[in-house]
Amino acid sequence: MQSVEILIELFRQQGLKITPQRRMIFELLAQDASHPTAEEIYQRVLSAMPDVSRTTVYNTLRELVALGELAEVEDLGREGIRYDARTHDHHHLFCMKCHTIIDVSREFHDLELSPEEASGYQIVKRQVTFYGYCPDCRADQAGQYH
Ligand SMILES: [Zn+2]
Ligand SMILES: [Zn+2]
Numbered sequence: 509m510q511s512v513e514i515l516i517e518l519f520r521q522q523g524l525k526i527t528p529q530r531r532m533i534f535e536l537l538a539q540d541a542s543h544p545t546a547e548e549i550y551q552r553v554l555s556a557m558p559d560v561s562r563t564t565v566y567n568t569l570r571e572l573v574a575l576g577e578l579a580e581v582e583d584l585g586r587e588g589i590r591y592d593a594r595t596h597d598h599h600h601l602f603c604m605k606c607h608t609i610i611d612v613s614r615e616f617h618d619l620e621l622s623p624e625e626a627s628g629y630q631i632v633k634r635q636v637t638f639y640g641y642c643p644d645c646r647a648d649q650a651g652q653y654h
Contacts, residue, residue, distance in 0.1 A: 509577045509593040512538055518575055529553060529560045533568045543581055543590040543600075543609040581609065584637060599635060603642035612638065 509515070512534045516526050524530075532553055544552075550565040569591060572578035579592040581600065585607040599612040619634050641649065 509538060509572075509595055515572070515577060518577070519571070522571070522575070524571060527564075529557055529564050530568050532557060533565060534572075537572070537578065537591065537593045540593065541611065543592050545588060545590055549591065582635075584609065584639075597634060600637045601642075602637050602639050603645055604639055605641055605645040605648075608642050612636070 510518075512531065515534045516531065519526055519530065533549065536549060536552055546566055546569055549569065550560070550562050553560045553565055569578060573580060573591075576595060579595045581590040581592050584590070584600075584602045585604075590609060594611060599614065599616070601610045601612055602608075616634075616636060619636070621631065
């Protein structure tokens, strides 16, 4: 995701209106590495701007994805799509208990499919997810046995 000023310019070029709500969504996303859901983003905007509509937030997220400025992280838990302002290739650690997602920046150089495995697909993105339990959830689990 590029800077808020560049996003505003991109939206203008697409003929999309820049409202204070949209600007706030850009700013929230630019600072947020938690991979929030659309609903979480909506609730955060709502707490500062009570007149924002859910449709505005969802449409803005969809437009950012269409522009390639926001990535969708596949459904890893029950919460549906999560949004990721880091749009370049990277990987994730996912906590199976609290659904925290954190970024893993390591390159996996042999993450390749043979032509047979690729089955004629043109591969455009590779993403590895490591599933486990975060330190907080591990501490909770350990607490159950003492
Ligand atoms: Zn956890
Ligand atoms: Zn990420």
